Amino acid sequence: xxxxxxxxxxxxxxxxxxxxxxxxxxxxxxxxxxxxxxxxxxxxxxxxxxxxxxxxxxxxxxxxxxxxxxxxxxxxxxxxxxxxxxxxxxxxxxxxxxxxxxxxxxxxxxxxxxxxxxxxxxxxxxxxxxxxxxxxxxxxxxxxxxxxxxxxxxxxxxxxxxxxxxxxxxxxxxxxxxxxxxxxxxxxxxxxxxxxxxxxxxxxxxxxxxxxxxxxxxxxxxxxxxxxxxxxxxxxxxxxxxxxxxxxxxxxxxxxxxxxxxxxxxxxxxxxxxxxxxxxxxx
Numbered sequence: 416x417x418x419x420x421x422x423x424x425x426x427x428x429x430x431x432x433x434x435x436x437x438x439x440x441x442x443x444x445x446x447x448x449x450x451x452x453x454x455x456x457x458x459x460x461x462x463x464x465x466x467x468x469x470x471x472x473x474x475x476x477x478x479x480x481x482x483x484x485x486x487x488x489x490x491x492x493x494x495x496x497x498x499x500x501x502x503x504x505x506x507x508x509x510x511x512x513x514x515x516x517x518x519x520x521x522x523x524x525x526x527x528x529x530x531x532x533x534x535x536x537x538x539x540x541x542x543x544x545x546x547x548x549x550x551x552x553x554x555x556x557x558x559x560x561x562x563x564x565x566x567x568x569x570x571x572x573x574x575x576x577x578x579x580x581x582x583x584x585x586x587x588x589x590x591x592x593x594x595x596x597x598x599x600x601x602x603x604x605x606x607x608x609x610x611x612x613x614x615x616x617x618x619x620x621x622x623x624x625x626x627x628x629x630x631x632x633x634x635x636x637x638x639x640x641x642x643x644x645x646x647x648x649x650x651x652x653x654x655x656x657x658x659x660x661x662x663x664x665x666x667x668x669x670x671x672x673x674x675x676x677x678x679x680x681x682x683x684x685x686x687x688x689x690x691x692x693x694x695x696x697x698x
Contacts, residue, residue: 464562514685
């Protein structure tokens with residue numbers, strides 16, 4: 416999926432008897448098979464987006480998001496539904512609301528909206544993201560968002576504490592689409608570019624300038640006899656211009672939960688919830 420396809424497509428009492436259904440007026444799509452056998456957490460983190468919410472009650476998260484109907488699903492079948500096989504599944508977009516893991520509930524879905532500045536292209540996606548982010552931050556003290564899609568170098572993260580948005584950032588294909596709040600200590604520790612106080616266009620210019628400087632430094636090191644790999648590693652010791660999907664996961668690990676390491680940690684078997692993402696808040 417190219418950047419244009421990705422961005423345009425993006426724009427932008429629960430129990431076993433409760434079955435998810437499309438919103439009124441929408442054509443029903445085939446129901447995936449959801450396994451309700453409790454299982455261990457499954458890994459995820461690349462080519463997908465997710466909210467991390469500080470709570471141990473998945474149903475309360477679903478209620479806050481105002482996704483009205485859901486059905487139980489374990490990790491394996493829930494994540495399978497949240498990861499579409501192709502863009503054709505956009506008409507039947509699912510999110511998986513996980514069982515609690517270490518005091519966090521994770522809401523995973525490929526078609527979740529992401530941050531975009533109100534004046535930026537695809538701002539309608541940003542409006543949808545703001546709506547979901549606002550619903551969650553009104554109910555929970557710590558709400559986080561992460562996303563990546565390497566095909567277009569898309570990365571995003573956001574965090575709200577006690578009802579206030581502290582940090583919002585999104586980047587794709589050489590452009591920053593959202594940059595709100597000061598750089599967090601964790602971002603600084605990961606050596607991200609400090610974009611505090613910059614508008615999205617100015618933040619894009621700064622990232623590009625850093626990238627050009629790093630490329631020149633890398634070439635100079637290669638000319639002095641280092642291999643390209645050694646030169647790149649040396650340059651990145653002082654920071655990085657473009658965040659990538661691994662950076663997003665590392666930041667998630669520092670803020671809340673590392674989704675790639677879930678199977679390596681001691682967590683109880685459990686069952687979460689799946690619900691269709693309403694079209695009015697889908698990317």
